[in-house]
Amino acid sequence: MNPTPVVLAAISVYVVSASPPPVLRDAISSIRPADSGDVGLILQGVPGTSDAQNVSLSSAFHPATGILCRRRRSLPEGGSRFSQEDLEGDVADMFYDVVTQHLPGCHKMILYGTGRNSLAGRVARALGEAAFVWAMETFLASSAPPASVLRHPHHLAEGSYCLAVLMLADLQAVGAATRLTQRGDWFQGADKMVLAYTGHGLLLEDVSQDPILVHAFRVAPKISLGSTDPHRSTHLPQDFQGHTFSIVTMKYAPFSCYDKLPDGGVSLHDCVDTRMLNAMASLLNFTYTVREPEDGHWGYKLEDGNYTGVIGAVQRYEADFSLNVAFTGDRERVIDYTVGYFNDPLTFCTTKPRPLNQALALVKPFQPQVWLGFAVVLVLMGPLYFFSCRLEDQKGEGEENGGERGARTRLEEQASQSARWSVGNGPRMLVATWIIFSLVTLTSYVAMLTASFTLPTLSPTLNSLEELVESNFAWGIQDQGAADYQLLMTSKVPLYQQVFQGLDMCPSLDECLLRARDSRYAFITWRLYMEDRIAIRFTTAAGERQLHVAATDFFPSEIGWATNPGCPFRHVFNRQIRRLLEAGLISKWLKEIINDPKRREADSQASGPSSASPVDGPKSLGLNQLQGVFYILMLGCAAAALAFLLEMGIAASK
Incomplete structure (x- = not known):
């Protein structure tokens, strides 16, 4: 009878922070640099069991970010279980393989739960180097020290400061410790790699006890356990395997545009976020559904610390992520953001x-100093013309323009086209200068008056x-x-x-x-x-x-997508958004959508005629523009009436 192959343990490795050490990047092509604060799971184990068909093992982190290490051993003939020592030895060997091969330049910290003291000692001895060893309960109940515990990189590190956190505890404790490692104050600035061994097979109903874990499982593919290779590193699939994401958003043109559907969902229009989403869905092999938040809000903070609207749905894991939201410090405490792609x-x-x-439109074309100059010139032109004619008369030229004409007569000649003008060269030059001056002044006045009517x-x-x-x-x-x-x-x-x-x-x-x-x-x-x-x-x-x-x-404020706290695939989205930014596609799409005339036509059909006033032809002058003329007319009539009454009074007094 052939021995029955049994999965003894499986360990998943996930990069939790900014940039893994070069040795890890070079050794595992499926592990990508993740963003600070990303959280991943799970290192999972299946204790000795003779029923391989009942083993349910899933990757609890996003594909393309981790490596699954498996150890299998055949039960001895006639045996039904392995000894506890054999199990602990296999788990310790697995940790040793992963850490020494892929994380040699990282400091090591072991967190062990109740009943895992012996296993923690076995793992510590297998590592063969100094490691921090904490009881899980103590770690969860303690505050981070005021100063960093690790002040220098590992002696094998290539300039990076990283920490490998080895967790040996049940699923609930792993979830709590992972959250604390990700969002807490422990080992700030370090690249954190979380490895966890739960000690049993992970079923979805078990994972559902923790929102971060269940969210990670929801987007992870199932891993086949068909190989009997005792040591094997399996590169996970490089996409989402057709997973359907739940997205929540609100209208925010030109980024998110949609129509509501009868079933409560929405149908996206051609906008920037739609193009981004479709490009990433095609590349990463996922689908999505989109809906509005029930309360119709983007999300603000309530007194109990929870958020409404879009932010609240993402915070409570009711949706996987949102489309465009504005970055704020308060929101960042309860959700994670992708990289921003626009500042608004x-x-x-x-x-x-x-x-x-x-009312003063007739006098506004010229400044008061100019009008004063016109008045001075008008007053002086009569006497100048008079004296020029006198000089001509003294030379015997034009006796009829003799000196008996006074300044009043000369002014009348300037204002009357039927008057006989002087034939002398001096007066003619003066009159010609006056005509040119009047023509330039009149042309300037008309031009400025037209401009003031056109651009008031x-x-x-x-x-x-x-x-x-x-x-x-x-x-x-x-x-x-x-x-x-x-x-x-x-x-x-x-x-x-x-x-x-x-x-x-x-x-x-x-x-x-x-x-x-x-x-x-x-x-x-x-x-x-x-x-x-x-x-x-x-x-x-x-x-x-x-x-x-x-x-x-x-x-x-910067605009980006909001993801669940501890989102295990955020860095994958970040990488794709950066590529779109570097290629100039987001800027290109934004310009195309803003300048698309079809959007105006579609809006007119959906909402009726535009609220903007129609385009008119040349506008006629109205009373608002010409009211000054009527004011002058009324002033002139009033002055004439006053002069008439004055003359009547003088005549009556005689």
Whole structure:
């Protein structure tokens, strides 16, 4: 009778922080550099059992990030179990193989649970070098020391500072210790490699006791145990094996755009995040479903420390990850972010500046000093013409232009086309100069008057928060529990506190923009999000905006995807996002989508005609532009009436 092959133990190795040592990168092609804070599992074991068919073993970390080491041994003939010493020896040998082959330049720390004292000693002896040995309960209950325990890299390290954490405990303790290793203060700055031996086969119902572990199992492929090779390193699949991710998001054009479906899901449109998601899904072999959060919020912090909306769904493992969200320090305490791929600051928009009253439009083409110069020239031209004619008369040229004509007569000649002008060269030169001066002045006046009618002087605009809070404008944000609300609510800056206290919420993006356009209301939101909607819905075909966007920004924020705390595949997404950034694809897609005329057409079909005013032809002059002429006419009529009454009074007195 042939001996029955039995899996004695299996160990999974996962890179937990910034960059593994070169020896690990060179030795295991399936292990990739992970980002600081990524957490992985599991080193798992199957104690001696004669029923290989009942063994259920899965990788609890994302494929392409780990290595599965397996040891198998055949039961002796007639035997049904191995001795405890044999089991501990096999586990110790497995740890030794993995650590010495792939992590020789890392410090070693052994965490052992209840009843694993003997196994911890066996592993420590097998390593053959100094190692930190902690009881798991003590480690979980202790605080990190104020100074780093490890001050120098391992003597075999090539300049890196790494730590191999060997866990010998049950599944619950492994989950707690892994979380503490990842997000706690222990060994900050080290590249942490977590190896864990649970001592039994890992079934999904067992893993479900810990949210981080169950999430890792949910995206991991099943590993076949068909080989009988006593020592084997199996490279895991390099993709997600068709796994379906659950994604949560909100509308945020031009990054995430969609239509709601009757079943509660959403159908994505062509936007930046959609293109990113499809490119990564094709490369990494996964599918996805997308939905909105039930409360319709992006997510802000509640008093109990939990979050609403998109952030809350990711925090509670109700979704695998989200599309674009703004990075904030408060959110980073409960979720993990991918690398950012766009910076979008907060700003605000207000009503378009209005033309000022044009009652003085007729005098605005020239400054007061110019008008004063015109008056002086007009007054002096009569006497100059008079004296030039007198000089000509004294030379005997043109007796009829004799000296009996006074300055009043010369002024009348300048104003009358039927008057007989002097035939002398001097007066002619003076008149010619006057005509040229008048022609240039008139041309300049007409040009400036036309320009002032075409581009009238506008009312002052608001371009900073300081100006906004000092104005008589109301202000507010869109009521969707987003990062702008969280940032203003938690800020200690007096200006931002004043802005938060005066917030007047509005329900939707279009309603907020309409209110800002038609009233004294400032709408505060993210710049690109606002400008994209203004370009589609509040801009004429001639490119004229219907709102004024402030020139200054505040609260600059990076945009990226949110993943579960301790997400085991975050670094895989990070690597792909970096590739898209380095290739310039995200910038290219953003420009294409923003400038796509089909989006405006589709919006018009879905929402009706644009809210922007239609393009008109040349505008006729109205009373607003020509009111100054009527004021002059009324002043002239009033002066004439006053002169008439004065003459009547003088005549009556005689």
